[in-house]
Amino acid sequence: MKRQGGKRLxxxxxxxxxxxxxxxxxxxxxxxIQLKNYSRISxxxxxxxxxxxxxxxxxxxxxxTFMAIKKIMEELLKLNLVREDSxxxxxxxxxxVTYTVNxxxxxxxxxxxxxxxxxxxxxxxxxxxxxxQSFETRRDGASSSAELIDQMVALVESAIAESGVxxxxxxxxGVGAPGPVNSCEGVVLSPPNFPLLRYLxxxxxxxxxxxxxxxxxxxxxxxxxxxxxxxxxxxxxxMVYIDADMGIGSSLILNGATxxxxxxxxxxxxxxxxxxxxxxxxxxAHGCVEAVSSGLAILREMENQLSSHAEHPxxxxxxxxxxxxxxxxxxxxxxxxxxxxxxxxxxxxxxVSNLINILDPQIIILGGILTMEYPQYFRIVRDxxxxxxxxxxxxxxxxxxxxxxxxGVIGAGEIVANHFYTTLVSEVLSKS
Ligand SMILES: [Zn+2]
Numbered sequence: 001m002k003r004q005g006g007k008r009l010x011x012x013x014x015x016x017x018x019x020x021x022x023x024x025x026x027x028x029x030x031x032x033i034q035l036k037n038y039s040r041i042s043x044x045x046x047x048x049x050x051x052x053x054x055x056x057x058x059x060x061x062x063x064x065t066f067m068a069i070k071k072i073m074e075e076l077l078k079l080n081l082v083r084e085d086s087x088x089x090x091x092x093x094x095x096x097v098t099y100t101v102n103x104x105x106x107x108x109x110x111x112x113x114x115x116x117x118x119x120x121x122x123x124x125x126x127x128x129x130x131x132x133q134s135f136e137t138r139r140d141g142a143s144s145s146a147e148l149i150d151q152m153v154a155l156v157e158s159a160i161a162e163s164g165v166x167x168x169x170x171x172x173x174g175v176g177a178p179g180p181v182n183s184c185e186g187v188v189l190s191p192p193n194f195p196l197l198r199y200l201x202x203x204x205x206x207x208x209x210x211x212x213x214x215x216x217x218x219x220x221x222x223x224x225x226x227x228x229x230x231x232x233x234x235x236x237x238x239m240v241y242i243d244a245d246m247g248i249g250s251s252l253i254l255n256g257a258t259x260x261x262x263x264x265x266x267x268x269x270x271x272x273x274x275x276x277x278x279x280x281x282x283x284x285a286h287g288c289v290e291a292v293s294s295g296l297a298i299l300r301e302m303e304n305q306l307s308s309h310a311e312h313p314x315x316x317x318x319x320x321x322x323x324x325x326x327x328x329x330x331x332x333x334x335x336x337x338x339x340x341x342x343x344x345x346x347x348x349x350x351x352v353s354n355l356i357n358i359l360d361p362q363i364i365i366l367g368g369i370l371t372m373e374y375p376q377y378f379r380i381v382r383d384x385x386x387x388x389x390x391x392x393x394x395x396x397x398x399x400x401x402x403x404x405x406x407x408g409v410i411g412a413g414e415i416v417a418n419h420f421y422t423t424l425v426s427e428v429l430s431k432s
Pocket of ligand 1: 270271281282284285288289291
């Protein structure tokens with residue numbers, strides 16, 4: 001009589017019973033591996049999120065025994081997924097080793113396509129930039145989609161060459177592209193300010209040209225990922241990012257994952273109605289946030305106002321104004337420009353306070369060209385929000401972007417890192 005796994009098997013087994021038993025044993029073994037991998041992946045992701053941690057802290061947050069943690073950490077060290085980092089005082093002269101993810105296990109590539117500037121960077125798994133290249137999207141303007149693709153491929157190749165990272169160490173390319181984007185198919189849909197990208201199957205094209213796995217996301221999602229992992233959102237569990245740029249975009253991150261909604265349209269914050277009798281929006285409705293407080297809305301309002309201000313220095317240029325013209329005029333304290341910008345900021349403040357009242361997020365990060373180039377915009381949004389907030393809301397719930405124009409490219413790389421630490425890492429773990 002054979003004994004297996006400490007349990008007695010039946011003396012006489014029919015063929016079917018034997019197969020069933022084998023199947024049950026295989027299933028049990030697979031479950032046990034899955035459970036083991038689940039613990040190892042959870043630990044790895046906790047270390048990634050918290051940058052440095054000790055075995056004692058891991059035991060206290062996971063509820064696993066210290067011995068179990070010790071064993072898992074030995075495995076992760078052997079696979080080079082984590083490394084010892086430094087020492088932390090553990091009280092009464094004891095010093096505990098801290099661990100961090102091994103930032104050189106692999107490298108990520110990020111590509112951020114923006115109407116002003118397109119950037120590509122190679123980063124390690126701590127999100128530190130090893131090389132970055134960019135071109136001015138409008139000045140170096142491509143005349144066709146094919147030319148734009150050539151420019152982007154050359155940019156990525158140049159960033160790889162400058163970093164000196166061997167190609168086989170690259171885990172993939174994350175792309176942040178102007179929305180809307182079908183992220184499942186990797187297709188850019190119909191960005192209103194970027195016609196050359198319309199209906200481009202960007203993932204397929206870039207995978208063929210670069211021979212690397214590619215993931216394409218809406219640009220605001222990439223920027224939000226950058227802020228969540230490496231910027232103003234580091235340390236928070238949930239956050240909202242609002243891009244106050246030529247359009248108004250937003251992205252919601254819950255427990256580290258972008259919340260896309262039941263129909264992949266969550267985060268259309270720019271199309272909340274603020275004034276049903278307000279100006280017409282790109283979406284066809286009236287008085288959306290985007291129609292009253294975006295860069296495009298500000299340009300349109302300035303053009304309207306200038307038609308009755310022939311003495312204004314920008315009068316002659318009124319039909320071809322750029323946002324840079326307005327930022328320059330605001331720097332020179334032009335009262336007309338400042339009044340339009342400030343009014344737009346008040347509308348944004350009202351919209352943000354609505355958002356706080358609905359979602360009560362841990363943190364809201366405001367970025368985009370209006371926030372970064374016109375400091376008064378952020379101040380007005382913050383003051384309006386604080387005046388209208390529900391009691392109990394933290395005073396510092398609203399903060400300015402910490403990464404600025406680099407958030408998109410860093411976040412595009414973090415999309416690749418996320419995929420590695422949640423999915424691809426299972427293959428690495430199965431080798432142990
Ligand atoms: Zn709208």
